[in-house]
Amino acid sequence: MVQLSLPLKWVALAVYFGTMSTSVLAFPQYQSLAGLSERELKEALPKLTPRLPTPPPRPEVYQGAKLVDDAAHPWRAPRAGDQRGPCPGLNTLANHGYLPRDGVASPAQIIAASMAGFNMDLQGASIATYVGHLLDGNLVTDLVSIGGKTPKTGPDPPGNGLVSGIRTHGTFEGDASITRGDDYFGDNFNFNQQLFDQLKDYMNRYGNGYYNLTVAREIRYQRIKQSIATNPTFELVGHRHFTAFGEAVFSTNMWVDGRVKGPLENHVTQEAAEAFFKNMRYPRGFFRASKPGSATNDQLQFVLGTDSSRPGHFPGKNVNGTNSFTIDHSQGSVADFCAFYTYFVGTRIKNLYPNPTGVLRRNLIINIEYFYGSRPPGIECTKVYPYGQL
Numbered sequence: 001m002v003q004l005s006l007p008l009k010w011v012a013l014a015v016y017f018g019t020m021s022t023s024v025l026a027f028p029q030y031q032s033l034a035g036l037s038e039r040e041l042k043e044a045l046p047k048l049t050p051r052l053p054t055p056p057p058r059p060e061v062y063q064g065a066k067l068v069d070d071a072a073h074p075w076r077a078p079r080a081g082d083q084r085g086p087c088p089g090l091n092t093l094a095n096h097g098y099l100p101r102d103g104v105a106s107p108a109q110i111i112a113a114s115m116a117g118f119n120m121d122l123q124g125a126s127i128a129t130y131v132g133h134l135l136d137g138n139l140v141t142d143l144v145s146i147g148g149k150t151p152k153t154g155p156d157p158p159g160n161g162l163v164s165g166i167r168t169h170g171t172f173e174g175d176a177s178i179t180r181g182d183d184y185f186g187d188n189f190n191f192n193q194q195l196f197d198q199l200k201d202y203m204n205r206y207g208n209g210y211y212n213l214t215v216a217r218e219i220r221y222q223r224i225k226q227s228i229a230t231n232p233t234f235e236l237v238g239h240r241h242f243t244a245f246g247e248a249v250f251s252t253n254m255w256v257d258g259r260v261k262g263p264l265e266n267h268v269t270q271e272a273a274e275a276f277f278k279n280m281r282y283p284r285g286f287f288r289a290s291k292p293g294s295a296t297n298d299q300l301q302f303v304l305g306t307d308s309s310r311p312g313h314f315p316g317k318n319v320n321g322t323n324s325f326t327i328d329h330s331q332g333s334v335a336d337f338c339a340f341y342t343y344f345v346g347t348r349i350k351n352l353y354p355n356p357t358g359v360l361r362r363n364l365i366i367n368i369e370y371f372y373g374s375r376p377p378g379i380e381c382t383k384v385y386p387y388g389q390l
């Protein structure tokens with residue numbers, strides 16, 4: 001046995017207790033408070049720096065194409081500890097410094113970065129961001145991680161022992177992604193080469209080598225079909241039905257160089273698909289889209305298609321093992337925003353935060369208001385106020 005001299009023993013003990021107290025006390029400022037017990041909330045709140053949520057930014061003044069792979073935004077691989085998750089768009093923005101490179105940001109920063117780096121429209125960027133923030137962000141500090149799920153190291157973090165971010169399965173993140181596997185199979189966020197090879201095959205079969213809306217439709221249904229057949233826990237309900245179709249459209253608007261005009265507009269090249277899905281960086285010298293966009297209603301309807309017999313056309317889930325997909329409209333869908341809004345705010349968020357008080361309640365009310373403000377154009381729903389009004 002190694003004998004330590006007395007002073008060294010003290011150093012060792014100090015290091016031991018020093019490490020322990022950090023893990024006991026640590027509560028990352030971006031960690032979600034969703035689902036915490038009253039006792040856990042009481043312990044966590046004094047460790048947080050509260051912030052009044054910054055309102056969503058205004059649309060940019062210049063809304064055209066511009067070089068975004070520029071000298072001010074060089075690609076850099078994430079460093080150890082930087083958070084990255086299932087969204088190749090947000091990962092790209094962080095890898096180029098449009099988002100903080102550590103992958104932790106406020107909703108307003110995420111919306112501004114999506115507009116600046118991809119010309120994502122304000123409404124699309126806001127709806128995705130507030131859904132993500134309400135489910136996976138820290139409502140008190142106004143921060144959310146684009147990755148998350150750090151292994152537990154001590155009594156903190158509480159709950160399931162995992163630090164949350166948008167990578168948390170069953171929140172924003174869901175099944176049947178185009179290039180990422182289902183959580184059931186153990187990895188819900190890393191690039192999956194086999195799935196990407198399938199995507200390239202679909203680009204060749206349905207898009208002459210490009211990713212366009214027809215490819216989006218076929219690969220979307222193919223991935224749903226695969227998940228129904230292999231994942232007994234498969235779910236595609238509520239906001240996941242919305243985002244699964246939305247994300248399939250995103251690339252056609254935001255991953256095509258903004259200088260492309262004519263028949264190849266909205267056609268993603270193989271080079272760009274590989275750059276974004278796999279390497280999460282801009283193709284060299286990339287110009288962002290020439291006008292703001294994300295997914296229009298017409299594009300969503302095209303990808304959804306008119307064949308309602310295709311599994312996944314309506315929301316649903318496997319209810320009894322593989323191949324037991326059953327339609328479930330209870331949480332709304334891509335075709336029913338108000339049902340989604342009502343369930344999301346009135347039931348989903350309310351269940352995560354049953355009795356918030358103080359800053360948490362105030363910030364929930366504000367973020368829910370920002371979320372409602374980001375609904376698709378022309379839609380009015382009966383508003384719900386699970387926490388009253390300010």
Ligand code: HEM
Pocket residue numbers: 086087088089090110111114118120124125126128129132166167172173174175176177178179180243247248250251254255
């Ligand atoms: C504005 C805030 C955004 C949030 C909160 C967000 C969040 C997410 C999340 C959680 C996923 C994973 C869902 C899943 O498949 O399980 C995802 C996927 C995806 N996101 Fe984002 N995203 C945002 C912006 C963007 C932007 C700006 C782009 C493109 C420029 C983008 C493109 C995509 C694509 C293409 C996928 C699908 C990946 C796949 O299925 O393989 N997102 N996003």
